[in-house]
Amino acid sequence: MKKLLEISLGVVTSVGGFLEIGSMATAAQAGALFGFQLIWSVVLGTVCIIFLVEMAGRFAAVSRHTIADGIRERFGFNAFLWPLLTTVLVNFMVLSAEIGGVAIAGELATGISFQWWALPVAFVAWLLLWKGTFGLIEKGVSMLGLVTLCFVVAAVMLKPDWKQVAVGAAPSLPSHDTANYWFMAVSILGASISPYLFMFYSSGAIEDRWDKSYLGTNRAIAGLGMSFGGTISVGVLIVAALVLGAHGISQVDDYNQLPLMLIPIFGFWGFVLFVASLGIACFGAVLEIALQQAYLIAQGFGWTWGEDSKPRDNPGFASVYSVSIFLAAIPIALGLDPLRLTVFSMAITAASLPLTVVPFLFLLNDKHYVGEHRNGIISNIAVIFIITLGFVLAVVTIPLQIFGGT
């Protein structure tokens, strides 16, 4: 019974944690311009993140190491420095984009320009990290994140042609805007396969003191949670395709176009739901990424870490998330367009994947860490596939950014 509760909580957590500005913006853009055609990249991204999250959780539960600990220990400090620096930089951009997402929600709700929201948003997020516990942040914010399920409800109510949806789940070649198509596919993959997500998950498993008895729970959470999350992204894409596309909006390059999505279905409440979804989902991501920055640095250098202890008991850890949040708010406060930053940082995330995913192949096959719970053949094929995908993405991202970026 307790395990069942744990699983449902975990699923709720990952559903809430999955959708953020990245998946929302990229799915909306893809739906508006290409209809259902890019659903496959959401599906592919979701399958990849299911495997990575399951492995991150298994690694933590069996070896009692987080992924960051594992990379440093297994490959040494000099090699660890590369994923460390890259991830810190990518996280910084994504964190900034998420703060921008909450700020946009603020602007849509009040009419006060998003720039003015950046620092207040950063302050409230910081206050929650400063005073809150891991459980509060993990469960509380994620519960609220369930509001994003309104996109699934909307998608169903729009009665899409499900056969077309199914066709979109298989990759196909675009008939127009080829470079843009592939750039969007890359951005969607970057938004789904976020390193902060699986690294945060492994830290969470240690914070929640997981051991081998959690392996089943872990598998259920990874599979169900990420699938639900992917379903919501597909929901956003379907709604964007049917509503934005039908209103002649094919280029979503202004965030003011986004709230239109839910209005034909829910009327005024559609606007409210959209703003709430955007605000809450991005705010949850702000908390997670800021914490992940602190986890990563603290674990990398062996400081004490843990969201449950008071800031004065781990000053290094608390300093990192404090500085991260406020630094990331600055570009938004200065007026950097959150939507452009989002799409850009999702593509960069995709390009950075090899550095964080290659270690999985070694860590999850090292019996010193995972013993008999080593990767099976399917998991290894999945990792090798994701690594290959990561390398392809790393190579194509920059050219696509130039030719297909918005």
Added chain:
Amino acid sequence: MKLLRDMLDKQVVDREQVKIGKLDGLVAELRPGKPPRIIAIEVGSVTLARRLGRLPGQWMARLAAKLGGERHARPHRIPWSKVRDIGVDIEFDIDARETAIFDWQDWLRDHVIGRIPGA
């Protein structure tokens, strides 16, 4: 046991399980005619910077001395004789508070973090 594989970069904790840092470096004593022997471990930014190269090591030592005083110019050492347990973490029979390793965290607590309400 393969020292570099099994020891280097592992988490180091003190007798109260307080995380001190990672095992950033090993100090070995060369003995004529006999295999070298580990006499101490090193923890901290100076050791880490030395692993990147001679120059980064010198820069970090200068920086650390400037920020924390002369005793931070050299890496923090913990004698190998104090090792108590090697598992997921490596435990040493010392009290982290009695070392200089946490000086910067103490400074941060006393001058910045501790002054913010609710810390």
